[in-house]
Amino acid sequence: MSSVSDWEAPNPVKDNRGGLIGKGVDRYEGPLKVTGTAPYAYEVQPPSPPAYGVMVGAAIARGRITAVDIAAAEASPGVLLAWTHMNAPAQPPRGTKGHPRSTQGSKPALESDRVAYFGQPVAFVVADTLENAVAASHLIRLSYAAEGHDVAFHERLDAAGQPPGEQDVEIGDFDAGFAASEVRLDETWTTPLQNHCQMEPCASLAWWEGPDRCVAHTSVQMVKPAQHGLAETLGIGRDDVHLLTRYIGGGFGGKGQTYDDLTLAALAARALGRPVKVAFTRQQMMHGTIHRPATVQRVRLGAGRDGRLNAMSMMTWTHCHRDGAFTEHASNFARSLYAAPNRLTGHRLVKLDLPHAGAMRAPGEASGTLSLECAMDELAEQLGLDPVELRIRNEPEVDPENGRPFSQRQLVRCLREGAQLFGWDRRLPTPGQVRDGRWLVGLGMAAAIRGNFLLPAKCSFSVDADGVITVRQGMTDIGTGTYTVLAQIAAETLGVPLGQVKVEIGDSELPPAPGSGGQFGAATAGSAALMAGMNLRRAIADLATGDPGSPLHAGDPGDVTFQDGVVAIENRSETLSDLIRRAAPEGLTVEGEIRPAQDAQKWSQQTYGAHYCEVGVDPVTGEVRVRRMLGVFAAGRIINAKTARSQLTGGMIWGVGSALHEGNPVDPRYGSLVNQDLAQYVLPVQADIGELDAIMLDEVDDKANPMGIKGVGELGNSGAGAAVANAVYNACGVRVRDYPITPDRLLAGLIAKGM
Amino acid sequence: MRPFTYERAASAAAAVEAAQAPGARFIAGGTNLLDLMKLDIEAPAHLIDVGRLPMAGIEATDEGGLRIGAMATNTAVASDPLVRARFPMLSEAIVAGGSPQLRNKARVGGNLLQRTRCAYFYDPTKPCNKRQPGSGCGALEGLNRNAAIFGASPSCVATHPSDMAVALTALDARVETLTAGGGARSIPVADLHRAPGDTPHLETALDDGELITAVVVPPAPTGGQAYRKVRDRASYAGGLASVAVAGGRLALGMVALKPWRATAAEAALVDGADPAEAIGRELAGASPLGRNDFKVPLVARLAVATMAEARAAANGGGQG
Amino acid sequence: MRINITANGEARSLDLDPRTTLLDALREHLKLTGSKKGCDHGQCGACTVLANGTRINACLSLAVMHDGDEVTTIEGLGSPETLHPMQQAFLTHDAFQCGYCTPGQICSAVAMLAEFEAGAPSPETPRGAAPTLSDAEIRERMSGNICRCSAYPQIVAAIRDAAEGRA
Numbered sequence A: 001m002s003s004v005s006d007w008e009a010p011n012p013v014k015d016n017r018g019g020l021i022g023k024g025v026d027r028y029e030g031p032l033k034v035t036g037t038a039p040y041a042y043e044v045q046p047p048s049p050p051a052y053g054v055m056v057g058a059a060i061a062r063g064r065i066t067a068v069d070i071a072a073a074e075a076s077p078g079v080l081l082a083w084t085h086m087n088a089p090a091q092p093p094r095g096t097k098g099h100p101r102s103t104q105g106s107k108p109a110l111e112s113d114r115v116a117y118f119g120q121p122v123a124f125v126v127a128d129t130l131e132n133a134v135a136a137s138h139l140i141r142l143s144y145a146a147e148g149h150d151v152a153f154h155e156r157l158d159a160a161g162q163p164p165g166e167q168d169v170e171i172g173d174f175d176a177g178f179a180a181s182e183v184r185l186d187e188t189w190t191t192p193l194q195n196h197c198q199m200e201p202c203a204s205l206a207w208w209e210g211p212d213r214c215v216a217h218t219s220v221q222m223v224k225p226a227q228h229g230l231a232e233t234l235g236i237g238r239d240d241v242h243l244l245t246r247y248i249g250g251g252f253g254g255k256g257q258t259y260d261d262l263t264l265a266a267l268a269a270r271a272l273g274r275p276v277k278v279a280f281t282r283q284q285m286m287h288g289t290i291h292r293p294a295t296v297q298r299v300r301l302g303a304g305r306d307g308r309l310n311a312m313s314m315m316t317w318t319h320c321h322r323d324g325a326f327t328e329h330a331s332n333f334a335r336s337l338y339a340a341p342n343r344l345t346g347h348r349l350v351k352l353d354l355p356h357a358g359a360m361r362a363p364g365e366a367s368g369t370l371s372l373e374c375a376m377d378e379l380a381e382q383l384g385l386d387p388v389e390l391r392i393r394n395e396p397e398v399d400p401e402n403g404r405p406f407s408q409r410q411l412v413r414c415l416r417e418g419a420q421l422f423g424w425d426r427r428l429p430t431p432g433q434v435r436d437g438r439w440l441v442g443l444g445m446a447a448a449i450r451g452n453f454l455l456p457a458k459c460s461f462s463v464d465a466d467g468v469i470t471v472r473q474g475m476t477d478i479g480t481g482t483y484t485v486l487a488q489i490a491a492e493t494l495g496v497p498l499g500q501v502k503v504e505i506g507d508s509e510l511p512p513a514p515g516s517g518g519q520f521g522a523a524t525a526g527s528a529a530l531m532a533g534m535n536l537r538r539a540i541a542d543l544a545t546g547d548p549g550s551p552l553h554a555g556d557p558g559d560v561t562f563q564d565g566v567v568a569i570e571n572r573s574e575t576l577s578d579l580i581r582r583a584a585p586e587g588l589t590v591e592g593e594i595r596p597a598q599d600a601q602k603w604s605q606q607t608y609g610a611h612y613c614e615v616g617v618d619p620v621t622g623e624v625r626v627r628r629m630l631g632v633f634a635a636g637r638i639i640n641a642k643t644a645r646s647q648l649t650g651g652m653i654w655g656v657g658s659a660l661h662e663g664n665p666v667d668p669r670y671g672s673l674v675n676q677d678l679a680q681y682v683l684p685v686q687a688d689i690g691e692l693d694a695i696m697l698d699e700v701d702d703k704a705n706p707m708g709i710k711g712v713g714e715l716g717n718s719g720a721g722a723a724v725a726n727a728v729y730n731a732c733g734v735r736v737r738d739y740p741i742t743p744d745r746l747l748a749g750l751i752a753k754g755m
Numbered sequence B: 001m002r003p004f005t006y007e008r009a010a011s012a013a014a015a016v017e018a019a020q021a022p023g024a025r026f027i028a029g030g031t032n033l034l035d036l037m038k039l040d041i042e043a044p045a046h047l048i049d050v051g052r053l054p055m056a057g058i059e060a061t062d063e064g065g066l067r068i069g070a071m072a073t074n075t076a077v078a079s080d081p082l083v084r085a086r087f088p089m090l091s092e093a094i095v096a097g098g099s100p101q102l103r104n105k106a107r108v109g110g111n112l113l114q115r116t117r118c119a120y121f122y123d124p125t126k127p128c129n130k131r132q133p134g135s136g137c138g139a140l141e142g143l144n145r146n147a148a149i150f151g152a153s154p155s156c157v158a159t160h161p162s163d164m165a166v167a168l169t170a171l172d173a174r175v176e177t178l179t180a181g182g183g184a185r186s187i188p189v190a191d192l193h194r195a196p197g198d199t200p201h202l203e204t205a206l207d208d209g210e211l212i213t214a215v216v217v218p219p220a221p222t223g224g225q226a227y228r229k230v231r232d233r234a235s236y237a238g239g240l241a242s243v244a245v246a247g248g249r250l251a252l253g254m255v256a257l258k259p260w261r262a263t264a265a266e267a268a269l270v271d272g273a274d275p276a277e278a279i280g281r282e283l284a285g286a287s288p289l290g291r292n293d294f295k296v297p298l299v300a301r302l303a304v305a306t307m308a309e310a311r312a313a314a315n316g317g318g319q320g
Numbered sequence C: 001m002r003i004n005i006t007a008n009g010e011a012r013s014l015d016l017d018p019r020t021t022l023l024d025a026l027r028e029h030l031k032l033t034g035s036k037k038g039c040d041h042g043q044c045g046a047c048t049v050l051a052n053g054t055r056i057n058a059c060l061s062l063a064v065m066h067d068g069d070e071v072t073t074i075e076g077l078g079s080p081e082t083l084h085p086m087q088q089a090f091l092t093h094d095a096f097q098c099g100y101c102t103p104g105q106i107c108s109a110v111a112m113l114a115e116f117e118a119g120a121p122s123p124e125t126p127r128g129a130a131p132t133l134s135d136a137e138i139r140e141r142m143s144g145n146i147c148r149c150s151a152y153p154q155i156v157a158a159i160r161d162a163a164e165g166r167a
Helices: A030-034 A071-075 A130-137 A174-179 A223-234 A260-272 A282-288 A365-383 A387-393 A411-422 A482-494 A521-546 A576-583 A641-660 A720-732 A743-752 B012-018 B033-038 B074-079 B081-086 B088-095 B100-105 B108-112 B164-170 B263-270 B275-283 B295-314 C022-029 C085-092 C102-117 C135-141 C152-163
Strands: A051-057 A063-069 A079-083 A121-127 A141-146 A169-171 A183-191 A203-208 A214-218 A241-244 A276-279 A295-303 A309-321 A342-352 A434-436 A439-451 A457-463 A469-473 A501-505 A561-563 A566-569 A572-575 A588-594 A606-617 A624-634 A689-696 B005-008 B024-027 B046-049 B058-060 B066-069 B174-178 B184-188 B211-217 B225-231 B239-246 B249-253 C002-007 C010-015 C048-051 C054-057 C070-072
Touching: A030 C085, A030 C102, A051 A130, A051 A260, A051 A282, A071 A079, A071 A130, A079 A130, A079 A260, A121 A130, A121 A260, A130 C022, A174 A295, A174 A309, A174 A342, A183 A365, A203 A260, A214 A223, A214 A260, A223 A241, A223 A260, A260 A276, A295 A365, A309 A365, A365 A387, A365 A439, A365 A641, A365 A720, A387 A411, A387 A439, A411 A439, A411 A606, A411 A624, A411 A689, A439 A624, A439 A720, A457 A482, A457 A521, A469 A482, A469 A521, A482 A501, A482 A521, A521 A566, A521 A576, A521 A588, A566 A576, A572 A576, A606 A641, A606 A720, A624 A641, A624 A720, A641 A689, A641 A720, A641 C152, A689 C152, A720 A743, A743 B295, B012 B046, B012 B174, B012 B211, B024 B033, B058 B081, B066 B081, B074 B081, B074 B088, B074 B100, B074 B108, B081 B088, B088 B164, B088 B225, B088 B239, B100 C054, B100 C102, B108 B164, B108 B211, B164 B225, B164 B239, B164 B249, B225 B295, B239 B295, B249 B263, B249 B275, B249 B295, B263 B275, B275 B295, C022 C048, C048 C102, C054 C102, C085 C102, C085 C152, C102 C135, C102 C152, C135 C152
Parallel strands: A051 A276, A214 A241, A309 A342, A469 A501, A624 A689, B005 B046, B024 B046, C002 C070
Antiparallel strands: A051 A121, A063 A141, A079 A121, A169 A342, A183 A295, A203 A214, A203 A276, A295 A309, A434 A439, A439 A606, A457 A469, A457 A588, A561 A566, A566 A572, A606 A624, B058 B066, B066 B211, B174 B184, B174 B211, B225 B239, B239 B249, C002 C010, C048 C054, C048 C070
């Protein structure tokens, strides 16, 4: 088993002799993306013309399909097949695992007459053209016996239970500590259900190579589970599914799993003997894929007049599907953020007949910081303290819950540098004092925190006779920059220019990696790449020093240096391509592997940041505009300054959306979401975002992985919305604790204040 | 989309004649019709493309107004120097709607005939008297935050989404049409849309196969002009409410199934009421449903602010 | 129905179902898959192409409505080897992440600059004045292209560079 001490030795990434680590190089796949030549799943050209599949969603939230009429659809021009549960191919029951090492069970589609949520795919049509398939899908007639559905989250809070296997965490005596505190705050916030709204709707294209081998292109964040799940569903061997996901039009957690588009494309391709492609419509995405569930969050803070927290509690109520177990752990981050001797945190889960809840960018923190980081703002006001100072006064020396030392914690530095760069000293503590034309202007801030994770992963490195290094990994790039950071690590490790590196990912036949999620991607995939790269260095060094034809012959392999495509021992050198062409003309391929260190849990590992925001509030209409926003972050060594910044600014804008725009209300009568497209579901657009930037502090976290890097994909989202909400309060003196802060909600507060 | 046949009309006369075919519909920009056809909410059997008819000109009228061809794109109207000079509020209302891409396609005639964006109209699994007469109104007791506060009925509480139509209503514009019989009509924009009553599926005063050929805007009234819209994000979004002011004339958007001419407010202004009092008199007739109660104070405040902007513009202060 | 369009400078003749949208004609018939289907209802801008030089949502147009038109897609602006200045600016500024909205953003940006040059007003344009290319103008004029990865600040920087001839 490995230990973090194994990671202490120097390595090429730490040495960074070529200077590629940290450099903001352009995206590896960028030229393809900016020219529209990167093929996403639906755009891959199959070996023969594809047929087009279209899904039909259930019109009720819970019940049974009592009758189906597909005759008109089947008779419609160009239709090749029409399926419901009555005639769909038999598939193993949900969750069945045939292969002993499958990571996923069967995911059958159209498996029964049961409707478990509104929009659940319940019928499927394939035709020769998309137009014919869509037209036929409108002809499917289904009759339902609706059963009472239960979707009213806020009315069911009393029925909430502990999430499976969890209990509340109490340190000290919260009730006593809270009661004894000089200054107390007890408020409740709500956050709405949110949809991922990746720009690329989920899509799959499948064809068969012989009776037992399926090739499937899909849009998914994790390769192996997708491959295994499809194989189980199809009843073929794991390795008989070749699953590819080379370009992914956004994931954000919502493509952490596959959906019925993949199952149905593969089944129909088998039935028809031709490629079939299936895409969700935008409307279908809202119900047919997972969502971030709504929450109710009660925060209680008790402090002394000096601003030191004596008691802190955060309880979250949330919901998941009746058959699911996902919990939005919005209270978890509170266990590590601020010192307080008396602490109580926990979660309550309500099971509902809504579609499946699941992970969405910064699950937990994204929702949870919207309450706690506003509560801190409110407490600061009660205390007459600056909100930055309040946070600094409650900075813990060790993890306040488990007593572990922090591997790195630069929260205070983020707070201070952000305050200075942003001009926080210009903030007036009394709200409503600054006017610019029709706008009242306010400043707000919040802290950011998000965990750091490392998962097991493998990677292979090859060198060919041209000296080109090829990185191969069953990893994904959902826009996060994976292609690019792998290329940088490879080039730095082997001492070759970036142009001499190829990266192949998104393929189930490549060495397995966990995929993109939980902001563990770069650290996990990159560490495996570093290991593979170091193994290739050793193999090349052995080759050179063992080859009588090499100028390096008989040297010590440990002395071989790699720079500018040249291998050398002091002044003896040759190019990498000369060496390989001569000594290993078929090239060399090696693998590398990373595993979490068994002792990593001895440290509390997080990424941190501070958000500063300036908004304008129109006190007449309740409109809010983000004028300026700055995030300062500390997240270990940064591999690519450009793509990391983009991840962080993107996350911050997600925070803006959470604070001001996004949410999908549930109509309890129908058990469905009201906003079913991108006109109704309000995402931030370009005009909503003013000047916005992210800065990364120097940091190396040597407890995180051999490179000392951490993730940034979710950190930017954590706390960002709270900074916006706090700025809104500072602008106009109105607290809206029900997100999003839409004009109507803010207007009610403005009117109540006589404004 | 259901199967349909398609023809490109050679002339306006040919278009209205072709429109006699059962299930025929005109299409020009197509931004709303195709949106609805994809959802099977509209299913025409025959499309008559009138988009290239030579009816896109924008000309000054002898009276000092404008005649805008029905096929002019929203962008063309908003960018037209005459429009910007004489009716700046019309230009500003147009660019407050949709996106540049949509405005480049959308035409003046079609813009006026846009159908509601009510979420229950757009979801074919929900009752909607407008989409399916007699099925009920999902919005009446639903999540109707953006529902009408004026002129609604138990059958339909939807709103009309157009920004441009609100401006044209305040400007006393009229549409010119070519009727199925080849005759011409002139209809005030304010009378173009029907109140929902118990037949919300019947949306306009146009007869079957009647084609809007132009919009005629009379000379601008004295006094300033202004248009303001409040929405859930800064751009590319339908409104929660809008206000168009042209001199002493006032129209409200997204508060009714038609652009709402605030005649009570106008009368109050004539009687010497101040802006707040005047709009208050209009809003005394509002019937909010609960979730859209906020529209009453929002319109009240927005109208006062917009009237102030119009006054400032009249005094040479430009846009607020 | 048979239609003729000039796609990226190349005359193409297609026999299409009248229901085929311009977007599906490009993607499924001409294999020009650079134009993306994000919402298929004109609500995201990922399908933005230039029709006779004007940016439109290709998803809300029937292909038959474009008989005789010149259509330019992202593929017609440049190739990976010879990037259009706007494409280069997007690359340099990392004005994209997942890349799915990117072709639409770039087509939109190119046309936006032309609209701006022609003096078309936006809500940011002062009454009676010609527009100036402020960041606020760029943001407003690019609001018809949603980027869920939220590369908005980078997109503004890229467009500014391209507009000023720095890309």
